[in-house]
Amino acid sequence: LPNGLSPAYRQLNCDDPETEQAALLAVDYINSHIHQGYKHVLNQIDKVQVWAQPTGESFKLEIDTLETTCHALDPTPLANCSVRQLTQHAVEGDCDVRLLKQNGQFSVSFVKCKSSPDSAEDVRKVCLDCPLLAPLNDTRVVHAVEAALAAFNAQNNGSYFQLVEISRAQLVPLPVSVHVEFAVAATDCVAKEVIDPAKCNLLAEKQYGFCKATLTEKVGGEDVAVTCTVFQTQPVVPLPQPDGPDVGVPGPVADAATPEPSPADLPVASLVVGPVVV
Amino acid sequence: KVAHPNTAAAAGPVVRPCPGRIRYFKI
Numbered sequence: 001l002p003n004g005l006s007p008a009y010r011q012l013n014c015d016d017p018e019t020e021q022a023a024l025l026a027v028d029y030i031n032s033h034i035h036q037g038y039k040h041v042l043n044q045i046d047k048v049q050v051w052a053q054p055t056g057e058s059f060k061l062e063i064d065t066l067e068t069t070c071h072a073l074d075p076t077p078l079a080n081c082s083v084r085q086l087t088q089h090a091v092e093g094d095c096d097v098r099l100l101k102q103n104g105q106f107s108v109s110f111v112k113c114k115s116s117p118d119s120a121e122d123v124r125k126v127c128l129d130c131p132l133l134a135p136l137n138d139t140r141v142v143h144a145v146e147a148a149l150a151a152f153n154a155q156n157n158g159s160y161f162q163l164v165e166i167s168r169a170q171l172v173p174l175p176v177s178v179h180v181e182f183a184v185a186a187t188d189c190v191a192k193e194v195i196d197p198a199k200c201n202l203l204a205e206k207q208y209g210f211c212k213a214t215l216t217e218k219v220g221g222e223d224v225a226v227t228c229t230v231f232q233t234q235p236v237v238p239l240p241q242p243d244g245p246d247v248g249v250p251g252p253v254a255d256a257a258t259p260e261p262s263p264a265d266l267p268v269a270s271l272v273v274g275p276v277v278v
Numbered sequence: 279k280v281a282h283p284n285t286a287a288a289a290g291p292v293v294r295p296c297p298g299r300i301r302y303f304k305i
Contacts, residue, residue, distance in 0.1 A: 012295075013296065013298070014295060014296040019298070042301060043301050043302050043304075045298040046297045046298075047296050047297065066302055090305050118305040
């Protein structure tokens with residue numbers, strides 16, 4: 001810009017259709033670039049600034065999102081994903097987004113998000129008995145996931161599935177139990193024939209799954225019930241380039257292999273395995 | 279016709295540009 005001139009600024013309302021279009025595109029972009037945790041939906045647009053650029057306009061947005069029940073690897077379209085309710089201990093995301101609008105087309109140039117669960121006090125306000133989110137590295141959580149995955153593989157006639165990440169966990173007081181959700185991926189081993197799981201490798205054409213399980217403590221033992229949904233295989237795609245936009249809705253981190261990116265518009269899950277109840 | 283400039287301004291809808299509407303719930 002010439003000295004003494006400030007860039008042209010355009011006032012836009014947060015609920016303006018143009019702002020919403022930009023925000024929804026940003027949310028789609030986020031969901032197609034995260035590989036951990038859950039997909040998010042747009043909840044509120046906090047702020048919008050529009051500046052003139054030599055080749056178009058620059059949009060700077062602050063948006064609030066809410067976690068859905070669809071895992072990031074789940075190809076279900078976002079419109080079909082349910083928002084995680086307050087009673088399930090909701091999680092919100094706060095994102096700073098920048099987009100360019102050139103020739104009427106938006107493109108995302110920068111995204112930075114952080115996510116945080118609702119406070120325990122807020123959950124208690126709507127439900128006294130609702131279990132709160134538990135740390136994913138809690139020994140009871142890890143044990144429940146291991147038991148559930150072992151139970152699933154024991155009943156599975158196909159590939160051996162490996163843990164990708166633990167995505168959610170809740171400790172339930174009565175009956176004493178642990179509810180967990182985790183992502184899995186198919187390997188080149190056959191589930192019934194595995195001797196050393198460490199020697200199994202993820203398939204080149206990735207096949208992910210998402211499991212929900214409950215491990216209930218009983219006198220003299222425990223029961224585990226697990227249901228896994230295995231998604232359609234995903235074609236091999238190149239890894240993201242290092243100079244690409246910085247994107248992420250930080251979710252819970254697990255000790256697992258990082259999956260490769262998946263296209264955002266894959267067809268809905270085509271295969272459901274389970275429930276396997278042991 | 280009598281104009282009441284003071285009251286006319288107060289009677290109109292207040293447009294708050296930001297933040298926008300909450301689609302689900304606020305936490």
